[in-house]
Structures are given as C-alpha cells and as structure tokens.
Amino acid sequence: MLPTVSSARAERLVNLVLCLLSTRQFLPAERIRATVPGYADAPSDEAFFRMFERDKTELRELGVPLETGRQSAFDTVEGYRIARGDYELGEIDLDTEEAAAVALAGSLWDSPELAGAAHGALRKLRAAGVEVDETRGSVQPRVRATEPTFGALLAAVQAGQAVTFDHRRGGPTGEIVRRTVEPWGVVSWRGRWYLVGHDRDRADVRSFRLSRILEPVKTVGDPGEVTVPPGTDLMASVRRNFDYGPVTGTARVWVPEGHAHGLRRLGTVVESRDGGDVLEIELRSERTVARWLAGAGPDVVVLEPPALAARVRGLWEGALAAHEGVRA
Amino acid sequence: MSGLADRLPRLLSLVPYLLARPGIPIAEAAADFGTTPRQLRRDLELLWMCGLPGYGPGDLVDLSFSGDTVTVTEDAGMRRPLRLTTAEATALLVALRTLGEAPGVVDTEAVQRATAKIERAVGDAGIATVAVDLSREEEATATAVRGALDRGRALQIVYYTAGRDAVSRRTVDPMRLLLVEGHGYLEAWCREREGVRLFRLDRVEEVTELDEASAPPPDAEPTDVSAGLFSPSEEHRTAVLEIDREARWIAEYYPVDEVVEHPDGSGSARVLLRYADPAWLVRLVLGLGGAARVVEPPALAAAVAERARAALAGAKG
Secondary structure: OOOOHHHHHHHHHHHHHHHHHHOOOOEEHHHHHHHOOOHHHOOOHHHHHHHHHHHHHHHHHHOOOEEEEOOOOOOOOOEEEEOHHHHEOOOOOOOHHHHHHHHHHHOOEEOHHHHHHHHHHHHHHHHOOOOOOOOOOOEEEEEEOOOOOHHHHHHHHHHOOEEEEEEEOOOOOOOEEEEEEEEEEEEEEOOEEEEEEEEOOOOEEEEEEHHHEEEEEEEEOOOOOOOOOOOOOHHHHHHHHHOOOOOOEEEEEEEEOOOOHHHHHHOEEEEEEOOEEEEEEEEOOHHHHHHHHHHOHHHOEEEEOHHHHHHHHHHHHHHHHHHOOOOO | OHHHHHHHHHHHHHHHHHHOOOOEEHHHHHHHOOOOHHHHHHHHHHHOOOEOOOOOOOOEOEEEEEOOEEEEEEOOOOOOOEOOOHHHHHHHHHHHHHHHOOEOOEOHHHHHHHHHHHHHHHOOOOOOOEEEEOOOOOHHHHHHHHHHHHHOEEEEEEEEEOOOOEEEEEEEEEEEEEEEOOEEEEEEEEOOOOEEEEEEHHHEEEEEEEEEEOOOOOOOOOOOOOOOOOOOOOOOEEEEEEEOHHHOOHHHHOOEEEEEEOOOOOOOEEEEEEEOOHHHHHHHHHHOOOOEEEEEOHHHHHHHHHHHHHHHHHHHO
16 A cells, blocks of 8 residues: 555654754754655655644644754754754653543543543653553443534633623623623632633723633634733633622521421521421621522511521512412 | 545555554554554554655565554654644643543542643643642542542441432442543442432532442443533423522533523523522522522422521521
C-alpha cells in the first residue's frame, strides 16, 4: 500500500522534531529542506516555504516549543531549533495511590473539550512511564458541562480574548441583553456552570450562568488582550451572588410530631409541646424562609416574629386566591 | 487534518511509552492509546522510517517484534514525551484540585501529593481558568460510605426523601459513590424498595455500617447518569403552571420541558414542569403564594386551595 499524503506528512513532522531536537545551532530553513526527508519533494521554493510554514504551525499548535533565532550577529537568516529542556515533560514518579488519583481525575470531565485535554495529559503521563489505570472503581466523580457555549468560552478564556454574546437576564423568560465581557474563567458551583469576567458595559466584575448565554459567542479584539488581575478568586465571584447575608434574627415555629421533616432539617428543636415540637430557624432572607414555611401549609404554626407570620399568611392568601373556585 | 492532529501526538508519545515497557503486547499498547492494534502497527511502521539526520542504521528508530509484542531497540533521541499543553495541564490539574476538595470521597492526601508532583513536572503551564466546587457538607457521610464500599459491608441509613417530605430507615447494599452535578450520591440496592436507588449524601441523616456483607443482586443495574440526574422517567408526571415574573426562577431550578412566554410581555409564562410526587408540587406552589398557578392537573390546583384554606384556618386559632 502506498503511503497516504497524511502519512507522508506525519513522517516528515516526526523527522523535523527529531532533527530540531538534536541540534544546538539554529538551523536555517534551507538546511532543513536539504536535511529532513520529505522536503526534497517540494517542486519549487514557494511550495517548500508553504509546506514549512504549515508544518511550523502544526507543531506549535501541538505545544512543541519551536525557537527562532540567529546563530551569531553575522548570520543573515533566522534558523530554528527545539530546546530539549523545554520540549520534554519533567521527571515524574507516582506511587499506586497517586496514580489512582490521577486516573480518577482523568475521567472527571463529562464535556468533550476538557475530557479530550485530560486524556491527552494521561497519554503523556503514560509515555513518561507512569502506570495510569482508568478501570472504573467504586468511586465515580463526574463533572458535566453540556452547555453549547462551554467550548467557545473556555477557548476565549485560554486565549485571553474578549467575547460578546446575548444574555438572557433572569432565566428562561427574561429579556435578552447583549454583553461584552473580558473572560477570566469558567466555574462550576453546585453543579452549574458560570462565566466570570469583567463586564465592559457595566465596568464591573460579573458572573453569567452558562445556560443563560445564547449562541453564538463571538470573540472581539486580539488574543492576549485580557489579563486576569492577580489574586482573582473565581469561585468567590460566583458565590457572592448567592450570599443570603448575615443572620438577622430567629424564627420560632411549631410543627406537629411526624410532620414537616424538611423544616425540621433547617432548624433545631428547642421545646416539645402540644403533640409537636417548637423549632428555631436562623433568619437570613426572610423572604426565603417565608416560602419554606408557607410550603408546609397547615403543618406549621409561625410563632415569631410577627412580621414573618404575617408574610407567611400573605403567601397562603395569595395561593388560595389563585386557586379558589377550581373543582377537581 | 483531524487525522493528523490525532495521530501526531500519539507518534511523539509512542517511543518513550514503549521504552518504559519493553516487550509489551501490541494490543495492550493500542488500548492505552485508545486506538486499534491495526492502527498501532501502522504507527510503528511509520516510526521505523524516522530518525536523526544521517538516517543510517543506528540513526533510525528501531523496533523488534516478537510474536504480538514489541520492544524499542533504538530511540533516536525520543526518550521523553512532549510536555503538557496549557489545556491538558488545566484539565488535569483542575480535576485533581476538585477531587482534593471532596474530602471523604477520595484519598485526599494522595490527591494532594499527585497534584504537587504534576505541578512540578508540568512547569508553569497550569493556570486556574476553570474552577469546580463540590458540596462539602457531607464529608462524614462520604467517609462512612467509602469505608463500607472498601470493606464490602451493608449500611443502615436514615434518609430524608424531599419529594415526600419524609424520613425513613433503610438497609442498603452500597454499589458506588457518585459525584454528579456538584453533589455526592450513594448508589445502592435498597432492600425495602427492592431496587437500585440514588441517595443524596446531604440528605442521609444517620449512617451505620452493618456487620454483614453488601450483597446487591447480580442483576442490579447501575443508574445511567450520563444524561444528568433529571432524565425523564415513567415515574415523572407533568403539570402545567402559570408563573409570574417573580417566580420564573423555578423554570431554571427545576426540570421544565417547555416555557411559553405570555404575549402581554409582563414576563409571566406557562411552563411544563416534571414532578415525581404531587405533595412536593403542592408545597412548592403553596410557598410561592399565588406567583405560580396550577393549570393542570385540576386535582392539584384544588389540593393547593385546600391546603391554603386549612393553613389559614389554623393560623387564626
């Protein structure tokens, strides 16, 4: 069977890497053309340079540290070399438990971008002599990222390039607003993904839930323009949005024995009386606590504070008004 | 082009990989690289043509085959793999740091040692552009579950079922410990229900390891979580709700199949919400105080009115 075009190119690229790794001098393109098998086939100078440019791009995309430079001040043309120290993965020696942790980490991602990159990393570790056994054990952590914009946003973060996209404010029925953001990172918090970055329109740090970002995500400006301020805590930027604030008081409620287990999990029993228990629940957001309490319906009696009791009664009145007159 | 992008990294890793494992079966090497033995043989034939300038014997990569195994005899200077790219280092290091923050679920000391070693070998390629937070409240439960899995013991648990707002005591045969969508879950055979169940660790109120072997029936099928935890099932029913703007967060928080915006532009919408337990839905709607109205099924709407009426009567007394 004749070698295919891509086989010939793969062979040329491997030979190019080996050649440039073995030289300390910067080799000019003409020397490479005369030395590395495959380039001699180029029918013209122009064809050779086109071929060589494509090969350099391919190697750089793989992460091969291709250096450019002149051997001495007298040289008129630039040459190429690969410094072995920059090319080679450092020494690494993992014991059985450490290798098991790495294998588990390698299978954590459930998104094509991150899973592909993690598998690439494991392949190199194996080539470095580490035994990584991915056979599934009894512990299986998975982090999913299936939002269609995930790949584009991650690529923009890694390229340091600003993005613009339509954002649905406040969820599925919210209004759509265009945003331009300098992306700093993507964060998974409580199983949901967020983009964190500097919002140019609002001149402030913002986080955007990925499920609210609409396709397409477009890059603006050049790669490398975005710099993440030193000491940025991505997770804290997201968490801040869910902060209920400090404890502002304590609610006292009565629940009958054997009922309202959800409420019992939120508070502590301080007293048992009248065939039930008195619970104390910390009040941060009165609104949220009112919603939980109202959900229990006749299985709760709000004792204190009066404002909370009134709020809960208001929710029941609202629910009744919305559903009254309905016949099953 | 995608063929080359796939093949070139493999070609550059293959010689150091084989150097570390003289006489490895070709099938085993192919499996480690996620390719077929046939493709791996082609790769080896190609590498045979590669080497150092001079390209004479001794300059070229040389391999010796014996039966179905292979050994590198000349490496042409390809002794170490290429270092990790930024994307590879990020994916691996963030995964390790994530696991390091899930105490109880994994051996976090080994995770931290591995993280430090890989950071050292990788150099400065790893930058924190991705961060994952896993729920940490359930550390003690996770540790107990992992211990039972390691020792192959059954567990007795007291579990809160949010759907029914009830607590029950069950004997379970642990199968796996899962971390999905930010939460830890025990997957086990539930002897009372005679089925495989997922128990969210932060809802396990008590856990006791029993002095008897964990014995899930051989036909107990692991749960498929690849499509997420809220995959539609026969147990799920559907309700139609009308929600005001202030309650529209529920369409993002709970499994919703359809959102139809109200044409008046008020921000209200009609949603199809999946639920397993009617009592759960009644509690949800009752707590929203009229910002959500049950349209279908009517029996649920009547139940909401009934519970609200009873609650108001009780509050007066």
